[in-house]
Amino acid sequence: MPDSFEIKAFLKAHMAEVNNMLQMEYQEKNAKDLIAKANYKKGRDEGIAGTVSILRNMGFDDDIVISKICEQYKISKKEAKKYL
Known part of the structure; x- marks a missing residue:
C-alpha cells in the first residue's frame, strides 16, 4: 500500500484490532459455511425420506x-438402504 494512502497510518496504529476483525470475519464465514452444509444435508435427508x-x-x-x-x-x- 503506498504511503500516500491516508488509511495506511490508521491501519498501522490499530494493527491488532484490524487483525482481530479480519480473524472474526474469517471465523464467521467458516461458521456460516458449516451451517449451510448441515442445513443442506438435513434438507436432502428429509427429501429422500x-x-x-x-x-x-x-x-x-x-x-x-x-x-x-x-x-x-x-x-x-x-x-440408499440407510433410508429404508
Whole structure:
C-alpha cells in the first residue's frame, strides 16, 4: 500500500484490532459455511425420506424404492438402504 494512502497510518496504529476483525470475519464465514452444509444435508435427508415414504405408499417394493432414490439423488445402493 503506498504511503500516500491516508488509511495506511490508521491501519498501522490499530494493527491488532484490524487483525482481530479480519480473524472474526474469517471465523464467521467458516461458521456460516458449516451451517449451510448441515442445513443442506438435513434438507436432502428429509427429501429422500419423503420420497421413500411416497414410493412405499404407492406400493413399490424396497428394490424399486432403492433404485429410484439412487437414480434421483445420485447415491449408492449402500447409502440408499440407510433410508429404508
